[in-house]
Amino acid sequence: MEKKCRVLLVDDEEEFVRTLAERLELRGLMTRVALDGIEAMDLLDQSDVDVVVLDVRMPGMSGLDVLRQIKSIRPDLPVILLTGHGDTKDGIEGMRLGAFDYLMKPLDIDTLMEKIFEATQTS
Amino acid sequence: MEDWKVRESAFIGKLTAGATHELRNVLAIIGESAGLVEDILQFKGAYEKFSSKFVLIKEQISRGQAILSALNRYAHSTDFPIQSLDVRQSLQDMAVLSQRFLRQKNKECFLTQVDPIIIKTYTVKWNMVHFAVLMSLADDIDATEPIEIRCFGEDSGVAVIFCPNGSPRSEYPTLRALLEDASFRKTMALIEAEADIEKDVAIRTREIKE
Numbered sequence: 001m002e003k004k005c006r007v008l009l010v011d012d013e014e015e016f017v018r019t020l021a022e023r024l025e026l027r028g029l030m031t032r033v034a035l036d037g038i039e040a041m042d043l044l045d046q047s048d049v050d051v052v053v054l055d056v057r058m059p060g061m062s063g064l065d066v067l068r069q070i071k072s073i074r075p076d077l078p079v080i081l082l083t084g085h086g087d088t089k090d091g092i093e094g095m096r097l098g099a100f101d102y103l104m105k106p107l108d109i110d111t112l113m114e115k116i117f118e119a120t121q122t123s
Numbered sequence: 124m125e126d127w128k129v130r131e132s133a134f135i136g137k138l139t140a141g142a143t144h145e146l147r148n149v150l151a152i153i154g155e156s157a158g159l160v161e162d163i164l165q166f167k168g169a170y171e172k173f174s175s176k177f178v179l180i181k182e183q184i185s186r187g188q189a190i191l192s193a194l195n196r197y198a199h200s201t202d203f204p205i206q207s208l209d210v211r212q213s214l215q216d217m218a219v220l221s222q223r224f225l226r227q228k229n230k231e232c233f234l235t236q237v238d239p240i241i242i243k244t245y246t247v248k249w250n251m252v253h254f255a256v257l258m259s260l261a262d263d264i265d266a267t268e269p270i271e272i273r274c275f276g277e278d279s280g281v282a283v284i285f286c287p288n289g290s291p292r293s294e295y296p297t298l299r300a301l302l303e304d305a306s307f308r309k310t311m312a313l314i315e316a317e318a319d320i321e322k323d324v325a326i327r328t329r330e331i332k333e
Contacts, residue, residue, distance in 0.1 A: 109158055
């Protein structure tokens, strides 16, 4: 049986991220959801994840802080950043910190699926 | 003391920046929810009946996101009086934010050549000057003439050219009144801008040296 890709979604907007999780699961992925950086790091500790999709702008621990922490413990884990439309600076900084790529919100689900697939191929 | 607590434009900017960010999230949630409904209908083979509505939802979400993104950037232009301004982005945002006002005058504008230029200036005043010129020009030209906007770098500054399509006009009563207004001239002087309306309408701005 083909192993399903395991995606950790990190975003403080609960309605957005849980709906996104449902859409990805309809497309055959396994998802876990974290609403902040601390929860994300806890989930990474407890479970295996193949790729992280991470919102840059979060209260408290920012997406870039989470990215730094992930890279310090799992340097090979691909992280795809989600940035607001026009916030390319965060995306570019994220790439410098080792993010796999960044996508602008509003998301196109097919583009996200392609990016997740690319990320799991290279890791 | 935080600037927004004592400077009015910074206060409005802060509130607007926060609200536009929140509204963008609202649109993102609506977009994902509509996408999930769309997915479920597609999997159940009942999508065709509603496909045009989903297209409309996505178009309106994109439209809302574009407006809010532009307004969010304008709001952040009040963060500091003098900042680096991405001229191309600013003109693109001006085109988005002016749509409603131009539509009310049966006009539209579009950007053609817009070089990527960054200048240091009073960003709110720079945006206000160019917005005011665009609106005044829209009052002075025939209905349905689209206004073409071009922008390119010049020595230590930038030139923004507003070209009404069709023949160049020699009379621009509203625009002339604007350029002769004492307050407006003061703002133009502060951002080191000059206007030339003999042929097309050109606003040339020099970079502010702090």
